[in-house]
Amino acid sequence: MNNEPARLGGFDYLIGAVALALTLFQIWHGLAAELSAPIFLPVHLSWVLVLVFMVNPAFSRSSPLYQLGRLSDLVFAVISVWAGFRLSNFDYNDLSFLLDGLGNVDLYTGAVLIVLLLEATRRTVGWVMSAIAILFLVYAMFGNVLPDSFASKGFDLQEIIRFHIFSTNGVFGAPLAISAGVVFVFVLFGALLQVTGAGQFFIDCAFAIAGRYRGGPAKASVLASAALGSISGSAIANTVTTGALTIPMMKKLGYKPEQAAGIEAAASTGGQIMPPVMGAGAFVMAQFTGLPYAEILMVSIAPAILYFFCTLLYVHLMACKLGLSGMDNVQKVAVVVKQGWHYLLPLVMITMLLLMSYSPVLVGLAGCLAIIVAAFSRRKTWVPFSAILAGLRDGALMILPISAACATAGIVVGVVGQTGIGLQFTQALLALSGGYLWGAFILIALAAVVLGMGLPVTAAYIVLSVMAVPALSEFGLPVLTAHLIVFWLSQTSNVTPPIALAAFAGAGIAGASPMKSAVQAFKLAFGFFIIPLMMAYSGLLWQADDTAFRFAVAILATLGLIIAFACGVEGRLFNRLNVPARGLLLIIAALMLVESPVVRLSALAVLTLVALWDWKKGSDPVNA
Incomplete structure (x- = not known):
């Protein structure tokens, strides 16, 4: 290439x-x-x-x-x-x-x-x-x-x-139609965010919110990428854009270069699953499932927040192990918001319009106009007309790999429909999994990693969905749940060795080893595997026939799984943990996968007792 x-x-x-x-x-x-x-x-x-x-x-x-x-x-x-x-x-x-x-x-x-x-x-x-x-x-x-x-x-x-x-x-077919229509206008929206200064405002907000806490630049990187990655449509582009600022600051604070690169890559990749835009894949999903985009957006909010909680937790534990503190001279949130609050209005507007089921193309175009109007609504945020032209130009250049990949993915989708190979793949997957959902999940996750080694995430999702979703549906999973599982697993290619493009991009900025950066990114982005697993084995995705109790238990169980697994692997809660305590936490994490409210609530109770016991011992006085 x-x-x-x-x-x-x-x-x-x-x-x-x-x-x-x-x-x-x-x-x-x-x-x-x-x-x-x-x-x-x-x-x-x-x-x-x-x-x-x-x-x-x-x-x-x-x-x-x-x-x-x-x-x-x-x-x-x-x-x-x-x-x-x-x-x-x-x-x-x-x-x-x-x-x-x-x-x-x-x-x-x-x-x-x-x-x-x-x-x-x-x-x-x-x-x-x-x-x-x-x-x-x-x-x-x-x-x-x-x-x-x-x-x-x-x-x-x-x-x-x-x-x-x-x-x-x-x-x-559908992939190119979505890329040429909906995706283009939101990529253009992301380009205009950058040239008008709105992107920098969101980065400044993230530093104001998280900068003073332990490992501040890393946590700010996670928050900024959650905001910008959803719109940019590219984990690699987001890594380069926000990483140019956050990675040097993380290194200066005390993070190792490969850790800084891995943090930025994991956070930027997570932006692709964060509403309201969710990159390009969610619009493809709406076309494939025939469901309103607003419905996909709503059910995706809780899992996305859980993913970023998982990444923030790993970042925090990493900062604790390194003995890092927060940043000095961090601006107050109120000051940053006062300077750029008008940049929030276009995001609020497109979110509301998408939830009201307006045409995504018109919503995206309205967002492009709104961000320009917002930039010129206050004298100190005016930008030259040449910057607007640059944004319009960059939007077209940024769509090139997306449209090319979607058009080529259309060939794959077409062959699956023309030859019927999708049915044969489904039968083979069911046979290899032994009829167990967890077996099929592992096979699909491996296929997602292999496909993602050479495919953009949207193309990987398109190819994998036409092959794997029918197999997941055979296990009784709803269509939307099956698609979201595949969609999440398709993101893993950006952070999974041996070819992790977002991590490699971050490594270039950090001056770090690409493979070591990929290993760190994989660890920090482990939520991409844990949360889809909970989608399959719990009511983590709110469905029409779900009860509030089942959904609440699913959220708590996922939180418990994330905390127990991360702390068990890293060997730290509030303090350094011994081997028996780490083993107990890993057992608790495994129990969260059991589809029984009694078992999950009991495991949560034990996790709470372990946390209280560790907290009672006292913890490092540096701000958390």
């Missing part, structure tokens, strides 16, 4: 102009909605492909093939425009293409577009995503020669192109 932007003087301005034009086109379409999907999606994708080939050259500038590569990039861009024009003008009302097949020109157009898409995906998100799509396409063509347990009907090139390009089942 080559992410080096082209830098050829005036060429940068051309890139900026094309990106800005894409943003303006997206805004116009979001407001007017005059283009149907068969026209809008090819235009969007061709625009994305053009920008990818402009921004991501085939060869680095130091390569002797650089100039030749730029010439080929220009050819690819021109072909992308031609393909988009051809597809957007295709006559779907003439059903002869279904009866007699595609003409040669349309057939070549579809084949070339798939090749260009796979190359664009390779350049933006890596070769693994492209390789997976190629593997599925090969399976669709030659599945008839495989053993019966894996076999499918072999489809010829005509059928594959017609299904994946000239329908809404493949490249132009």
Whole structure:
């Protein structure tokens, strides 16, 4: 993967102009909605492909093939425009293409577009995503020669192109439609947050709230990432953005470089599961489940808070073991809020509108306008017009890997539907799990980690959901619960060795070992495994037929599991724990998984007694 932007003087301005034009086109379409999907999606994708080939050259500038590569990039861009024009003008009302097949020109157009898409995906998100799509396409063509347990009907090139390009089942299916519509406007909202200074305000708020306590910069990093990561749509981008400030401060306070990188990576990854936006995956989930986004948002609040509690607890225990204190000269919360309270209004507005089930595209556009209005509502927060243009440009550039990955993931989803391999995967998963839910959970978690080694989290969720959700449903889990479990497990790739991209990004800022940073991030983000497990084995997700008592017990049991497991592993509660006490805490953590209110409440009572016993011994006088 080559992410080096082209830098050829005036060429940068051309890139900026094309990106800005894409943003303006997206805004116009979001407001007017005059283009149907068969026209809008090819235009969007061709625009994305053009920008990818402009921004991501085939060869680095130091390569002797650089100039030749730029010439080929220009050819690819021109072909992308031609393909988009051809597809957007295709006559779907003439059903002869279904009866007699595609003409040669349309057939070549579809084949070339798939090749260009796979190359664009390779350049933006890596070769693994492209390789997976190629593997599925090969399976669709030659599945008839495989053993019966894996076999499918072999489809010829005509059928594959017609299904994946000239329908809404493949490249132009739900993943790209969501990326081009809803996700784009919220990515744009995140870009505008940064250029208007709103992002810095949320970071300042986090430091004002948590900075004075033990391990202050680390706790502030967790809070800031919870606020910004939900909107940015990218754990890596959030790690780089907030980590540039928080990681040096954590190191200065006394955290080891790999700990600072791991903390920021775990916190930034958690932003993807935090309402109100939850990155891009939640909008895909709403499309897949057919449920209102507001319902997904509401049931996700409690698990997200529990995740950040888990991360904060690990951060606190780490600070205690290192003997760290808080920061000096921290601004008061009231002062920070007084300076930037107007930046809170756009977030409150989009949250309310989403809960009221307004169109997410219009909500996102309203949020973009609101953040600009907020910035200009007070004289001291005015920004130059060039900054607004930069935000509009950055929004288009930030969508490139997301749209490319979603379009390629559409190929995988299409092949699953075209060949029926999803049913075979479900049967295989049920057989390997031995009919036990915990067995299926482990297998899905492993699959999520493996897929995530080369896929963005949204693409990993799309691929895994079409394969694993039916299997989880076979165990009696509600559809939303199954999707949320897969969604959470798909996030783990950013923090799980051996390839943990968010942790590696943090390691680059911290000057730390990437693998050691990934190990720290994995430990700090262990809530990604614990909380989905509780989704499966308790009423952690509020459902219509749940009782308040069951939900309360589930919350308390999850809290107990997090505290007992973290303190047992780290060997510290209020004071350093001996081996028998640590063993008892791990037993308590295991008992929280038992689906019996009596057992869980009894375990909570024992945990409370252990905590009181340890507290009575006295604790370190440094502020907690």
